[in-house]
Amino acid sequence: MACLLRRVSVAVFFLAFWGFALGDRLLVVPQDGSHWLSMRDIAERLGEKGHEIVVVVPEVNLLLQESKYYTRKIHPVPYDQEELAARYRSFGKHHLFPRWLVTAPMVEYSNNMIVINMYFTNCQSLLRHADTLRFLRETKFDALFTDPALPCGVILAEYLSLPSIYLFRGFPCTLENTFTRTPSPLSYVPRYYTQFSDRMTFLQRVGNFLVSYLENILLYLLYSKYEDLAGELLGRQVHLPALYRKASIWLLRYDFVFEYPRPIMPNTVLIGGSSCKKQGALSQVSGWLSFRWQHVFLGRRGSDVFCLPSSMWLRGGLPEEERTG
Structure with a gap:
């Protein structure tokens, strides 16, 4: 009888806290633009299931609109809607220009920097805004969900000591392999902009090897400023790839149906169909x-x-x- 009473007491205890266990607090640090569309579907689905979702949003944005499934935490930025629209127009205009194979990487880099520089300003404003950081610390989130195209969410996860989940399509020059230390044999995995297949001649493999060295230069050009910003926030010297390697799960939005098969790490999950529209009747x-x-x-x-x-x-x-x- 005493054993039965103990079991009933334990059951009542867990039932009393059942409501608290139903939903966790998830902090979402998105990337504005088309990157947000896939992340929005996941965030809204989690909110629909009862989780508390907070999305960090700059006050001037393109697609980060309100929703009944999540709460927005807005922080100020030093640019206005007119500048945002002008940068995206310039980016879209130059994105469609014809390119020569040799100069394509530099043209792509220069065009992307039109919006990347603005995103850095956005991140700088967030990580230096004391009120927003205080709110994020005091809310006690359970995890952080981010698009790691740019490392603002990665830095914030380290600052808040939160496990992080990445949702991404792929870095320029497959930097996700560098960050996760995934084996990427140059004789079989073609690099970006080479237009090679997984079956390369000897000269193509040599070219693939040389292009791989450019990835380190690209990594420095894209992320060196973020390392300084992270060091300022965390109070220590920061090596950005080390922060990326702390991710709990990488959700990659592609599938080997359309990609060359290659090794992936155990914490990498391919979810290529997540962006597809739900099937309907024809x-x-x-x-x-x-x-x-x-x-x-x-x-x-x-x-x-x-x-x-x-x-x-x-x-x-x-x-x-x-x-x-």
């Missing part, structure tokens, strides 16, 4: 099929979709592997 196709045939077999071979009357399928008009697949 009303026009189904209406046409019901009009043409009463019974139709719809199949696919490679990238081709075909349809046949079910009578042909039953008579053996298709190969055995097609009928059983």
